[in-house]
Amino acid sequence: MTRYQHLATLLAQRIEQGLYQGGERLPSVRALSQEHGVSISTVQQAYYLLEQQQLIVPYPRSGYFVRTRKASPPIPAMSRPVQRPVEVKKWGAVLELVQARQDPNLISLGSSQPDLTQNTLKPLWKQLQRVGQRQDPSSFMYDQLAGTPLLREQIARLMVDSGCQLSAEDIVVTSGATEALAVAIRAVANPGDIVAVESPVFHGILQILCGLDIKVIEIPTDFTNGISLEALELVLEQWPIKAVLVVPHCNNPLGFIMPPHRKRALMTLAQRYDIAIIEDDVYGELAYEYPRPTTLKSMDIDGRVLLCSSFSKTLAPGLRVGWVVSGRYFDRVMHAKYTNTGTTAICTQLAIAEFIRQGYYQPHVRRMRSLYQRNLETFACWLRYYFPEEICVSRPQGGFVLWVEMPEYMDGVQLREHLRATANIHIAEGSLFSASGKYRHCLRMSCSQPWSNDMEKTIATIGAAIKGMLLTYQKNVPV
Amino acid sequence: MTRYQHLATLLAQRIEQGLYQGGERLPSVRALSQEHGVSISTVQQAYYLLEQQQLIVPYPRSGYFVRTRKASPPIPAMSRPVQRPVEVKKWGAVLELVQARQDPNLISLGSSQPDLTQNTLKPLWKQLQRVGQRQDPSSFMYDQLAGTPLLREQIARLMVDSGCQLSAEDIVVTSGATEALAVAIRAVANPGDIVAVESPVFHGILQILCGLDIKVIEIPTDFTNGISLEALELVLEQWPIKAVLVVPHCNNPLGFIMPPHRKRALMTLAQRYDIAIIEDDVYGELAYEYPRPTTLKSMDIDGRVLLCSSFSKTLAPGLRVGWVVSGRYFDRVMHAKYTNTGTTAICTQLAIAEFIRQGYYQPHVRRMRSLYQRNLETFACWLRYYFPEEICVSRPQGGFVLWVEMPEYMDGVQLREHLRATANIHIAEGSLFSASGKYRHCLRMSCSQPWSNDMEKTIATIGAAIKGMLLTYQKNVPV
Numbered sequence: 008m009t010r011y012q013h014l015a016t017l018l019a020q021r022i023e024q025g026l027y028q029g030g031e032r033l034p035s036v037r038a039l040s041q042e043h044g045v046s047i048s049t050v051q052q053a054y055y056l057l058e059q060q061q062l063i064v065p066y067p068r069s070g071y072f073v074r075t076r077k078a079s080p081p082i083p084a085m086s087r088p089v090q091r092p093v094e095v096k097k098w099g100a101v102l103e104l105v106q107a108r109q110d111p112n113l114i115s116l117g118s119s120q121p122d123l124t125q126n127t128l129k130p131l132w133k134q135l136q137r138v139g140q141r142q143d144p145s146s147f148m149y150d151q152l153a154g155t156p157l158l159r160e161q162i163a164r165l166m167v168d169s170g171c172q173l174s175a176e177d178i179v180v181t182s183g184a185t186e187a188l189a190v191a192i193r194a195v196a197n198p199g200d201i202v203a204v205e206s207p208v209f210h211g212i213l214q215i216l217c218g219l220d221i222k223v224i225e226i227p228t229d230f231t232n233g234i235s236l237e238a239l240e241l242v243l244e245q246w247p248i249k250a251v252l253v254v255p256h257c258n259n260p261l262g263f264i265m266p267p268h269r270k271r272a273l274m275t276l277a278q279r280y281d282i283a284i285i286e287d288d289v290y291g292e293l294a295y296e297y298p299r300p301t302t303l304k305s306m307d308i309d310g311r312v313l314l315c316s317s318f319s320k321t322l323a324p325g326l327r328v329g330w331v332v333s334g335r336y337f338d339r340v341m342h343a344k345y346t347n348t349g350t351t352a353i354c355t356q357l358a359i360a361e362f363i364r365q366g367y368y369q370p371h372v373r374r375m376r377s378l379y380q381r382n383l384e385t386f387a388c389w390l391r392y393y394f395p396e397e398i399c400v401s402r403p404q405g406g407f408v409l410w411v412e413m414p415e416y417m418d419g420v421q422l423r424e425h426l427r428a429t430a431n432i433h434i435a436e437g438s439l440f441s442a443s444g445k446y447r448h449c450l451r452m453s454c455s456q457p458w459s460n461d462m463e464k465t466i467a468t469i470g471a472a473i474k475g476m477l478l479t480y481q482k483n484v485p486v
Numbered sequence: 487m488t489r490y491q492h493l494a495t496l497l498a499q500r501i502e503q504g505l506y507q508g509g510e511r512l513p514s515v516r517a518l519s520q521e522h523g524v525s526i527s528t529v530q531q532a533y534y535l536l537e538q539q540q541l542i543v544p545y546p547r548s549g550y551f552v553r554t555r556k557a558s559p560p561i562p563a564m565s566r567p568v569q570r571p572v573e574v575k576k577w578g579a580v581l582e583l584v585q586a587r588q589d590p591n592l593i594s595l596g597s598s599q600p601d602l603t604q605n606t607l608k609p610l611w612k613q614l615q616r617v618g619q620r621q622d623p624s625s626f627m628y629d630q631l632a633g634t635p636l637l638r639e640q641i642a643r644l645m646v647d648s649g650c651q652l653s654a655e656d657i658v659v660t661s662g663a664t665e666a667l668a669v670a671i672r673a674v675a676n677p678g679d680i681v682a683v684e685s686p687v688f689h690g691i692l693q694i695l696c697g698l699d700i701k702v703i704e705i706p707t708d709f710t711n712g713i714s715l716e717a718l719e720l721v722l723e724q725w726p727i728k729a730v731l732v733v734p735h736c737n738n739p740l741g742f743i744m745p746p747h748r749k750r751a752l753m754t755l756a757q758r759y760d761i762a763i764i765e766d767d768v769y770g771e772l773a774y775e776y777p778r779p780t781t782l783k784s785m786d787i788d789g790r791v792l793l794c795s796s797f798s799k800t801l802a803p804g805l806r807v808g809w810v811v812s813g814r815y816f817d818r819v820m821h822a823k824y825t826n827t828g829t830t831a832i833c834t835q836l837a838i839a840e841f842i843r844q845g846y847y848q849p850h851v852r853r854m855r856s857l858y859q860r861n862l863e864t865f866a867c868w869l870r871y872y873f874p875e876e877i878c879v880s881r882p883q884g885g886f887v888l889w890v891e892m893p894e895y896m897d898g899v900q901l902r903e904h905l906r907a908t909a910n911i912h913i914a915e916g917s918l919f920s921a922s923g924k925y926r927h928c929l930r931m932s933c934s935q936p937w938s939n940d941m942e943k944t945i946a947t948i949g950a951a952i953k954g955m956l957l958t959y960q961k962n963v964p965v
């Protein structure tokens with residue numbers, strides 16, 4: 008055993024024994040080198056080995072954290088939303104979030120944009136350049152209503168990984184997952200109908216349903232099993248639900264992946280009550296587990312699942328390319344697509360199709376998956392460091408958003424307003440993710456950007472603001 | 487006076503006196519040169535002069551037509567649709583039309599695609615190439631909800647020509663005029679409401695309204711004045727109309743431009759009955775008159791006009807870039823946009839913005855205007871030549887579609903099916919342009935492509951098919 012391996016084993020034991028705890032900062036390289044009388048580079052090699060063994064996480068300026076495992080910070084418990092259909096509001100706050108995305112003066116942790124700075128994306132921009140260069144008029148005509156066949160073929164190929172055997176004819180290309188969801192919902196529900204959703208649920212889904220005059224009923228959802236099928240069944244008994252809309256893989260905002268047996272049970276339930284399932288899979292390819300989880304669509308024997316997805320989280324959201332696989336609802340989806348936008352732009356579709364065909368897609372997504380996983384761990388460590396002890400943080404199984412639960416009496420809206428006014432930081436308050444006013448004490452934070460000193464300052468500022476609010480609150484409570 | 491000027495004057499007199507009639511083929515160059523004992527090139531120069539004087543129209547292989555003027559073929563009379571709200575159907579036939587657009591085995595005269603082969607468009611493809619080349623991640627992020635400011639500024643500048651004083655903040659970019667119409671309609675009407683439209687009306691508008699569960703009431707519309715304000719007023723008295731949707735400039739399918747005094751009267755009517763006006767201006771920039779007609783939006787003093795437009799007819803439909811100017815409905819339009827597609831792709835917006843900024847837009851549109859005008863005249867001449875005498879043809883004041891009215895007993899659906907089955911030709915039957923089953927005896931033909939021998943064959947085939955059907959019909963009618 009070499010010197011550095013020896014040191015690594017020793018440190019691993021200390022971590023195992025709890026001497027260094029999950030989320031804790033490890034001694035500096037210099038300190039360890041003095042303690043053990045070894046060279047700086049030996050310590051560095053030992054740390055590098057532990058990093059590869061996934062025991063520790065590098066720390067931006069110098070040093071390392073112990074990787075958090077099962078333990079702390081605790082994950083939030085199952086949600087308990089009101090169980091009756093409600094109308095969606097809150098457009099004002101969503102609009103603020105959407106506008107914060109582009110405000111160069113704001114540090115926006117509120118919106119879930121992927122990291123577009125990696126070199127593995129460069130061939131995609133290059134493909135777009137080529138489409139312009141070719142000057143082929145047919146790339147600028149009206150497209151086929153269902154989308155460019157070259158892209159649909161590539162999407163069908165990619166979807167094999169999620170367990171789906173599809174052909175290009177099964178796929179309808181859309182302007183992002185937003186349009187995919189909009190047309191899928193229009194295909195299965197009419198104004199006034201009710202759709203069941205997870206709780207908390209991505210605020211965009213709530214707004215799309217609201218825009219179509221559809222009511223939502225929020226179903227309790229937990230971090231292990233996803234949507235509660237027990238609660239869903241009760242609701243299906245009581246209300247004329249048209250469809251259930253779920254984000255079963257790397258859920259936004261909770262980060263869970265629904266276990267296979269629960270997915271099968273959901274399928275059975277949908278069949279028994281004869282409702283449609285809308286499956287939003289935008290983050291599915293960013294699952295940390297390999298192979299990626301299989302979709303509900305892959306278990307769909309009677310065409311009741313509408314799978315909605317896009318390249319917005321895996322490649323780039325500004326291309327606005329998504330798709331829907333619509334089973335028995337194909338004709339209605341085609342009509343809704345025609346009346347929503349007519350057709351989809353061709354040049355962006357062609358660029359993506361070539362990017363995939365030439366084999367650039369998988370390496371890029373592989374890279375992003377591990378970058379995001381690392382980002383999330385680093386963020387979680389720092390949250391533990393700077394945030395008050397009372398918080399719970401989600402442990403996502405994919406994607407790049409964290410869900411933070413503060414003590415019940417905290418007000419996320421007030422926190423957002425305070426951070427925006429005092430520090431130009433924008434966060435998304437939890438209440439955006441509910442139509443019935445839940446989760447005011449929660450936050451969703453996007454962690455797609457690589458860790459940096461500036462980010463540390465931002466997290467420190469947010470932590471201090473939360474601590475300050477907690478303190479004020481405690482002072483005001485009569486003992 | 488030179489020899490060729492002399493000859494030109496002589497020919498002009500003959501045309502004036504009706505010796506050569508509108509739509510008639512003129513003597514060949516050779517024949518004239520023999521008749522007048524002048525050289526071939528003198529005749530050619532004379533014809534060229536007459537062409538410049540807009541008296542004659544060149545004829546593809548050799549020779550010329552007399553330009554049709556007020557006279558024949560007659561234009562159709564005012565439409566008389568049923569005046570009660572109806573639900574829109576006919577999706578099957580529209581889908582066939584949409585799919586015919588890309589079928590390489592079909593000659594499609596049914597769909598209105600612009601000509602994308604002109605060199606004046608090349609700088610646009612070049613700009614797209616540049617966007618790829620720059621590899622700037624911000625061009626691939628989520629856009630601002632209202633669209634890229636660079637493009638909105640350019641659109642505001644262009645709209646000065648139509649009489650509008652706008653700023654970038656007034657404009658919301660959409661995925662084509664289709665999305666512009668969809669969000670505008672959603673902003674002013676709810677499912678179950680009624681919207682008044684021209685009759686005939688672009689089939690896409692009918693489908694968008696149907697997709698949103700909105701009923702339509704068709705208002706008689708004529709070739710001189712556009713929508714009948716008298717009929718509209720009667721309808722406004724009787725029904726709770728939410729909005730009137732018009733295509734006042736280079737109307738699709740009729741080709742008229744609504745006269746200024748009628749536009750003012752429409753504004754007054756809308757104010758009196760407090761309804762919104764949705765103004766679809768996709769062809770407005772292709773008006774043959776100069777300067778282009780001013781929009782209803784430019785007369786809008788209380789923000790009730792929603793102007794919808796796109797670059798689909800002026801530049802290229804495959805880019806899917808349109809916009810809506812929404813006055814007092816701005817907030818509702820923003821919400822509808824967010825729930826329809828989220829945001830619009832950035833790269834295509836940037837390419838168009840640069841194309842306009844660098845001064846390529848006006849020369850291109852100028853060129854297309856005169857090309858389309860010439861195409862329409864050539865098509866109209868050939869229709870007169872090959873179609874039976876009984877037909878009426880529209881005389882568009884802009885754009886590139888012709889409306890053809892056959893005798894009442896002709897069946898456009900049957901004609902479409904026959905042409906598709908026997909000759910791989912696709913035309914759009916008139917009944918697509920009505921929700922109440924009118925215009926079965928009409929056709930709309932797109933004339934954007936330059937005239938060619940193949941096109942002559944196509945027109946000859948259609949003409950023969952119509953003649954054949956007329957004959958069969960006449961035989962079957964007891965005398």
Ligand SMILES: Cc1ncc(COP(=O)(O)O)c(C=O)c1O
Binds near residue numbers: 184185209316319329
């Ligand atoms: C769960 C979920 N669905 C859909 C979307 C919208 O995706 P797109 O940008 O492709 O419209 C998002 C984006 O944040 C999302 O998180």
Ligand SMILES: Cc1ncc(COP(=O)(O)O)c(C=O)c1O
Binds near residue numbers: 664
């Ligand atoms: C009158 C009219 N409005 C709207 C549209 C749709 O335009 P876009 O392709 O920009 O969605 C068309 C296209 O044919 C049209 O003729």
